[in-house]
Structure formats: structure tokens, C-alpha cells
Amino acid sequence: MPGASAMRRRPLPGFVGSGLGFLRKQPFAVAGLAIYLTFILLAIFADQIATHDPREILFRGAYRVARYLPPSATHYLGTTAGGRDVFSQLVHGTRSALQVGVTAAFFVVVIGTLLGLLSGYLGGWVDRVIMRISDIILGLPFLPFVLVISALTRPGTTTLVASVALMLWPNTARVIRSQVLSLRERGWVEAARVTGCSTPRIIFVHIAPQVAPLAALYGSIAVGWAILTEASASFLGFGDPNAISWGLMLQDAFANQALSRGVWTWFVPPGLCIVLLVLAGFLVSRGSEKLLFPKLGD
Amino acid sequence: MVPLIAANDLVKAFPASRSLRDMARGHRPVLRAVNGVSLAVAAGRALGIVGESGCGKTTTARLLLRLEEATSGTVLFEGQNVSALHGAALLPFRSRVQLVFQNPFDALNPRFTIRRSLTEPLRNFGLPAAQWEAMIREAMARVRLDPAEAYLDRHPHELSGGQLQRVVLARALVTHPRAIIADEPVSMLDVSVRAGVLNVLRRARDELQLAAIYISHDLALIRYVCEEVAVMYLGRIVESGPTAEVIAGAAHPYTRALVAAVPVPRVDQDRGDLPIIGGLPDQRNQPSGCAFRDRCPLAFARCAEEAPPLRAIAPGRHAACHLA
Numbered sequence: 219m220p221g222a223s224a225m226r227r228r229p230l231p232g233f234v235g236s237g238l239g240f241l242r243k244q245p246f247a248v249a250g251l252a253i254y255l256t257f258i259l260l261a262i263f264a265d266q267i268a269t270h271d272p273r274e275i276l277f278r279g280a281y282r283v284a285r286y287l288p289p290s291a292t293h294y295l296g297t298t299a300g301g302r303d304v305f306s307q308l309v310h311g312t313r314s315a316l317q318v319g320v321t322a323a324f325f326v327v328v329i330g331t332l333l334g335l336l337s338g339y340l341g342g343w344v345d346r347v348i349m350r351i352s353d354i355i356l357g358l359p360f361l362p363f364v365l366v367i368s369a370l371t372r373p374g375t376t377t378l379v380a381s382v383a384l385m386l387w388p389n390t391a392r393v394i395r396s397q398v399l400s401l402r403e404r405g406w407v408e409a410a411r412v413t414g415c416s417t418p419r420i421i422f423v424h425i426a427p428q429v430a431p432l433a434a435l436y437g438s439i440a441v442g443w444a445i446l447t448e449a450s451a452s453f454l455g456f457g458d459p460n461a462i463s464w465g466l467m468l469q470d471a472f473a474n475q476a477l478s479r480g481v482w483t484w485f486v487p488p489g490l491c492i493v494l495l496v497l498a499g500f501l502v503s504r505g506s507e508k509l510l511f512p513k514l515g516d
Numbered sequence: 517m518v519p520l521i522a523a524n525d526l527v528k529a530f531p532a533s534r535s536l537r538d539m540a541r542g543h544r545p546v547l548r549a550v551n552g553v554s555l556a557v558a559a560g561r562a563l564g565i566v567g568e569s570g571c572g573k574t575t576t577a578r579l580l581l582r583l584e585e586a587t588s589g590t591v592l593f594e595g596q597n598v599s600a601l602h603g604a605a606l607l608p609f610r611s612r613v614q615l616v617f618q619n620p621f622d623a624l625n626p627r628f629t630i631r632r633s634l635t636e637p638l639r640n641f642g643l644p645a646a647q648w649e650a651m652i653r654e655a656m657a658r659v660r661l662d663p664a665e666a667y668l669d670r671h672p673h674e675l676s677g678g679q680l681q682r683v684v685l686a687r688a689l690v691t692h693p694r695a696i697i698a699d700e701p702v703s704m705l706d707v708s709v710r711a712g713v714l715n716v717l718r719r720a721r722d723e724l725q726l727a728a729i730y731i732s733h734d735l736a737l738i739r740y741v742c743e744e745v746a747v748m749y750l751g752r753i754v755e756s757g758p759t760a761e762v763i764a765g766a767a768h769p770y771t772r773a774l775v776a777a778v779p780v781p782r783v784d785q786d787r788g789d790l791p792i793i794g795g796l797p798d799q800r801n802q803p804s805g806c807a808f809r810d811r812c813p814l815a816f817a818r819c820a821e822e823a824p825p826l827r828a829i830a831p832g833r834h835a836a837c838h839l840a
Contacts, residue, residue, distance in 0.1 A: 405622035411583060413687065414610045414640035427627055 247505020253498035257491075261312040268306035269294070272462045275301045286481060295483045298467075299474035307462055308487050314463040315445050315495060318379055322444030325383035327437040330390025331429065337391065338398025339421050349395075352388030360385055364447055368456040375458050378451055382444045390436040397429050435506050442499035449492050464488035519556035519592070520727040521613065521695045526553045526579050526589035528572075549575040551751035552589070557744075559694065562721060562728040564738030564759065566774065567748035570796050573731045576748070577699050580729065581615055582606060594694070611641040614688035616698040616717070620680035620705070624672040630683050631668040637691050655690040658723075659683070659716050678709030682716060689720055695727040696720075702737065714741055735778050739763055747771045750796065750807045753826060755840075757833030767829050767840035769812050806838070814839055 260267060269292065270276065276284040276297060283301035287293050295304035337348040367381040401407060402425070410420045451457050452465025453472070471477075471485035529546040538545055550572045557563045565573045578584040580591055582598055590599045598609045617623035624633050634652045643651070656664035659682040672680060681701065688696055698717060702710040718741050721728045732738055738745050739759050746756040747770065755768040766772040773792040792811045803809045806819040818838055826836040 405617045405619055406625045408583065409615070409617065409623050409684075409687070410625070410636065412581060412610060412615045413637035413691075414607050415636065416640075419640070424625055 244505040244508060246501045247508075250498040250501030250505065253494055254502070257312050257316060257495055257498075260309055261316045264309045264313055268303075268309045270303035270306040272302060272306040272310045274303075276303065277301065286479070289483050295487055296481070298470060298484060299476070300470070304467075304484050304487065307467055308464070308491065310462045311464040311467060311488060311491070314375065314458075314461050315448065315491070318375060318382075318448040318463075319441040319445045319495070319499075322379045322382040322386070322447075323437045323440040325379065326386045326390055326440040326444075327433050329383060330387040330436060331394050331426070331433040333387065334391040334394025335398055335421050335426060335429070338395035339402055339417070339425060345395075348391065352391055355385060355388045358385065361447065361450055364451055365454065365456050368451055373451075373456050373458060375448075375461060378448050378457070379444070382440075382447050386440050386443060390433065390440070393432060393436060394429050397432055398425055401425050401428055431506065435503050438499045438503045438506070442496035445492060445495055464492050518558060518595075520559045520594060521580065521729075522554075522556035522592045523576070523580060524554050524590045524592065526550050526576065526591070527587045528575050528579055528584060529587045548751050550579060550586075553748070553751070553753055554589075555746055555753070555756070557695070557727040557729055559727050560721070560725040561744065562718075562730060562742040564730045564732060564742035564745040565748055566732055566735055566738050566745060568733060568774075568796065571748040572751040573733075573748050574699055577615070577697050577729065577731050581613060581697060582609065607641060611637070611691045612694045614691070614693040614696050616681075616688050616696060616701045617684055618700040618704055620677055620684050621672070623684045624680065624687075626672055629669050629671055630675075633672075633683065634668075634687050634690050637687060641691055643691070651690055651692075652686075655686040658689055658720055659686045660712075661686065676709075677705050678713060681705060681709075681713050685713070685716060685720070689724070692724070693726065695729070697729045697731070699731040700733070701730065703732070703734070710737075717741065735763065735774055747774065750802065752807065752836065753834075754808065754837070755833075755835040756826075757830070761830075761833060767833070767835035768808075768837045769814050769839075770808050771835075806836075 278284045278287075284297050285299050285301045287297040289296045293303050293305065295308065297303055298307070333348050333352075337345045363385060364378065364381045367384075368377050371377050407420060407424060410424050415424065448457065448463060449465030449468065452461075452463050453469045455469060457463060457465055457469075459466075465488075467488040468485055471481070471488075476484045527548060528550040529548045532545040532547040534543070534545060537543075553572070553576055555563060555565075565576060567573050575584065579586050582591065582601070586599055590597050592598070593609055593613060598606070601609060624630075628636075631652065634655065635648055638648045638651060639645075652668070653664050656662070656667065661667050661679065661682050667675065667679065667683065672683075675683065681704075685701075696717075701717060702713050705713060714737070717728070720726065728741075730738060730742055735745075742759050744756070745759040745762050746753045747762070747768065748754070749770050755762060755766065755771045762771060763775055766775055770792070792813065794811050797803065797807075797810060803820070805821050805823050806812070806815070807823070809815045809819040812819065816838075822838070824836045824838045824840075826834050827840075829835050829840050
């Protein structure tokens with residue numbers, strides 16, 4: 219192919235270069251990414267990092283459960299009322315938090331983007347049906363609905379992820395739809411029609427890549443929401459009883475009156491981790507907002 | 517002369533905004549952007565459609581391209597009625613009638629390389645992949661983008677307006693169409709590159725024996741590239757005929773006003789008053805009789821009572837004026 223020589227000289231795709239420059243200029247986004255990365259590493263190497271089995275009831279001496287141990291070299295954050303190691307629970311809780319956050323965000327993004335694309339490009343009754351459904355969902359109170367779903371079905375991670383996805387897609391769909399409404403009027407979309415592109419090809423090959431960054435932004439917001447929801451549901455006793463999660467740790471601490479006993483090392487760390495992970499999502503989305511809408515002021 | 521592409525009595529009505537009174541009365545007001553346009557272009561010929569903003573010339577182009585569905589009337593391509601075609605049945609028509617866009621900065625997908633933009637039509641119209649490269653190079657040579665390698669792997673933002681418009685033209689020509697519709701093809705370009713793009717278009721028309729339709733507000737451009745011209749006013753053709761004759765001896769007062777409005781390259785020239793005043797009337801409150809009556813310096817009693825039909829005034833020439 220004669221184009222080979224030209225291919226070699228092809229410059230770095232624009233988004234790679236601008237992405238690097240963007241990272242330098244966005245300390246908040248970098249901080250958010252760093253927090254994500256830390257938690258991802260924690261989740262991957264949880265088995266190596268955790269000092270104990272998070273479910274194991276520890277004993278000191280004969281038949282004496284090691285409850286409420288203060289922080290020490292063996293138990294970095296002490297132990298729970300049930301004699302379990304807090305630090306190991308915290309590390310393993312990262313897994314369920316990320317699992318819930320990432321899977322829920324994935325479904326939110328996929329459903330929201332797909333419906334937003336169809337709604338915005340096809341218009342007509344498709345648009346009306348999708349938007350009325352999203353109106354209804356946006357009108358439902360978020361947490362109570364998740365709790366009702368969890369109560370009606372088997373409580374567990376799957377139910378939680380499904381109900382978070384069900385409740386959060388309308389936000390993504392609406393923003394994607396409005397973006398598509400403006401994109402569909404662009405000359406090159408018209409050109410795609412004139413040059414014989416089928417409707418699915420216009421939607422998925424021409425328009426979808428343009429809304430991908432926006433979809434990613436809503437994904438990073440959804441990660442935070444999903445983690446918060448999982449923690450709330452677990453705290454209220456609607457989580458997966460067998461999972462080890464930060465929400466469940468908080469519930470355990472609450473039920474054993476850790477606050478009045480002053481066992482700070484039991485309930486502050488999981489709370490802090492939830493805050494950090496949710497914060498990371500918002501930092502990243504704020505940073506990518508700058509990338510997406512550079513004209514927005516501070 | 518057998519027309520390659522023809523329109524018969526095309527009408528396009530858009531729903532207009534409803535007032536409370538309309539709703540109370542159950543009226544659904546419509547805005548007729550195109551109101552009974554007929555035209556025909558033969559292979560190797562060029563027709564210019566001229567008129568001011570809002571006269572319906574772009575809607576006419578979109579109707580001819582089947583980007584918009586006509587409320588009534590038909591579009592005939594090679595004798596076949598394409599108004600009723602949909603979806604895949606429209607593909608052969610799409611491959612043979614192409615569009616050149618007004619804004620070259622918006623006409624190419626910003627994420628696609630030039631090569632990919634040119635490949636899209638070839639793929640969509642099912643041409644064998646082995647021919648793509650040769651056809652792309654032929655189209656690039658035809659629009660004088662040489663050497664093609666210097667452009668094919670670039671993205672649109674790396675090219676200038678004139679280069680982009682040539683790429684847009686190459687994309688329109690790459691599938692070897694029979695007709696081409698150019699909607700204000702150079703109005704967004706620097707004056708210095710306009711002639712180049714127009715010459716490329718005209719040469720392509722001659723070499724490929726294309727039927728060409730130019731949409732423009734600029735009579736000077738139309739005179740440069742079109743043998744025939746149709747003047748539109750408020751969705752109707754008010755005068756048509758060979759370009760030179762229409763410009764030299766305009767029969768309709770609106771055409772005369774357009775001719776008088778063509779800028780002359782002399783700064784100190786006193787242009788005198790334009791023969792017409794005001795702007796387009798509100799489509800929904802058109803004057804009775806002749807639509808141009810309220811701006812026409814020659815209007816008289818009959819104009820208010822009777823709309824003048826488009827009638828032959830000389831061989832090949834038509835005008836819609838009681839005085840023509």
C-alpha cells in the first residue's frame with residue numbers, strides 16, 4: 219500500500235498528547251486517579267496485604283475472644299466486638315466496594331448511553347417513551363426504592379447493582395440525549411446520511427464516539443453513587459450478609475455501640491474510605507469536565 | 517432534452533408555532549417553506565437557484581436529495597420517482613446524487629481521517645474493497661489535491677477551508693455520481709480560494725457530465741457556473757431561464773432587485789436606492805395575490821387580487837408577474 223510511508227509519519231493521535239497536558243494542568247483529577255489507583259491495588263492484593271482472615275474470630279488465650287483490642291503491631295486498627303481484625307476487613311471491603319461501584323457504573327453507562335443515543339437521534343415516539351420512563355424513575359426516591367427492591371428480592375450485591383443501574387441511567391440518558399440533539403444537526407451527520415450510512419451506522423459509528431467522554435464522566439459519578447448506596451443499604455441491613463463491606467462494618471460497629479464505647483479505630487476508617495473513594499469519583503469527573511467543556515470557568 | 521433530475525410541484529410544509537387562538541380554534545398552522553417548485557436539469561448542465569435567506573432554496577435542495585420528505589409533489593431521478601423510496605431502496609439514488617456542503621469545517625467527521633471519510637460512501641454503497649484506494653485517488657486528483665498521500669491520513673482540523681471543501685467535493689465525487697447539488701459551496705471560504713473550488717466543481721461537471729444544481733444567494737456566482745437560473749421568492753420560483761438572459765433582461769421586479777444588489781468592485785460607486793424595501797414578510801401573513809406585492813415598486817390593483825402564475829414569456833424563459 220502506498221499509504222504506508224504516510225502512515226509512519228502519522229502524528230501522535232491528538233487526544234494522547236492533550237490527555238498528558240491535561241493531567242499536568244489538573245491536580246484534582248490526578249489526585250482522584252491516584253486514590254482510585256490505590257484502592258484498585260488494595261483490592262487486587264487484598265489477600266497479601268490483609269494480616270488476618272477478615273471473617274476469622276480471633277482468640278487470645280483459651281476461649282477468650284479477642285474483642286475490642288486497641289491498635290497494635292499485629293492488629294493495625296484493633297479488633298471488633300466479634301474479635302475480628304478491623305484492618306483486614308477494611309482491605310477486603312475495598313473489593314466489594316469497587317466491584318459494586320464498577321459494575322453498577324458499567325451498567326449505568328451502557329444503558330444510559332444507549333437509550334440517550336436512540337432517544338436523541340430517532341426522536342418521535344421512541345424519544346417520548348424513553349423520556350417519560352426516565353421522568354418516572356427520576357421522580358422515585360433513590361434510597362427507599364433500592365431498599366424496597368432489596369427487601370422484595372434476595373438481598374445481595376446483584377440486587378444492589380441492578381437497582382442502582384435502574385435508578386441512575388436516566389441522568390446519563392438525558393445528558394447524552396441533549397448532546398445527540400445538537401450533534402445530529404451537524405453537517406457531517408447529514409453527510410453520513412447522504413453518503414448512504416444506515417441509521418445504526420450513523421448512531422454507533424459516527425455519533426457514539428463523540429459522546430463517549432461524556433458517558434465516561436457520568437460513569438465516574440455513578441461509581442461514587444453506587445458505593446454510597448451499597449454502604450447505606452448494608453448499614454441499614456439490606457446488603458449481602460456474607461460479604462465483607464465497609465457498610466457492613468459500619469453497621470456492625472453501630473450495633474455494638476462502638477461510638478459510645480469510643481472505639482474510633484473501628485468505625486472511622488471504613489467511613490473515611492467511603493468518603494475517599496466517592497471523592498475520587500467526583501474529582502475525576504470534575505477534571506474531565508474541564509477537558510470536555512474547556513470554556514467553563516471555575 | 518431529457519432531464520436527469522426533475523422536481524414536479526414540490527411542496528414542503530412545516531408545522532408552524534401555534535398561538536393560543538389557533539389552539540382554541542383547532543387550527544394547525546403550517547409554514548410552506550417550498551410552495552410548488554418545479555425544475556429540471558439535464559446531464560452536463562447546471563442550474564442555479566438564487567434567492568435571499570429564507571426563500572426556501574436550501575429546503576428545495578434537501579427535498580431533491582430526499583433528506584426531507586416532500587409534503588406533496590415528486591422528485592424524478594432518471595425518470596424514476598424517488599419520493600416514495602425509503603431505507604435500503606434509497607441507496608442507489610443516494611450513490612448517484614451527492615451534496616456539497618456550505619460549511620466545510622462542519623461537513624467532515626472530526627474524528628475520521630480524510631481517507632476514512634472518503635471510504636465511508638464506498639463502503640456504504642457496497643463497492644468492492646479492492647477498488648477503494650484507486651477510486652479515492654481518482655477523486656483526490658479530480659479535486660486537485662496532489663499528492664493525495666499528503667492529505668489522506670490527516671484529520672479535518674489539520675486542513676484549511678479551501679482544502680476541506682475540496683475533500684468534501686472529493687467525497688461527493690468518489691462514487692461517480694450522476695448529479696451533484698451544491699448548497700452555497702463557497703460562501704464560507706476565503707474569497708481567494710473561491711474561484712479554485714468553483715473551477716474544480718465546473719471541470720468535474722464537464723468531465724463526468726453531471727447534472728449540477730447550485731444553491732446561492734449570489735447572482736455573480738450563479739452567472740459564473742450556471743447556464744440556467746431559477747429565482748425563488750417565498751417558496752416559489754418567480755423567474756427562470758438562461759442565466760445571461762435573465763440577468764440582462766430581468767422580467768420580474770424581484771429579479772431586477774437582485775441584479776441591482778450585486779456588489780460592484782468599486783468602492784466609490786454610488787449604488788443608488790435598491791428598488792425594493794423591507795424584508796421577507798411573515799410566511800403566515802403573506803399578502804393576498806402576489807406574494808411580492810408589499811415590497812414591489814410596480815404593484816397595482818390586480819396584484820392584490822390575483823397571484824400571477826409562472827408563465828412562459830419567451831422561449832425557455834418563465835416569470836410570475838402580471839407585467840412580464
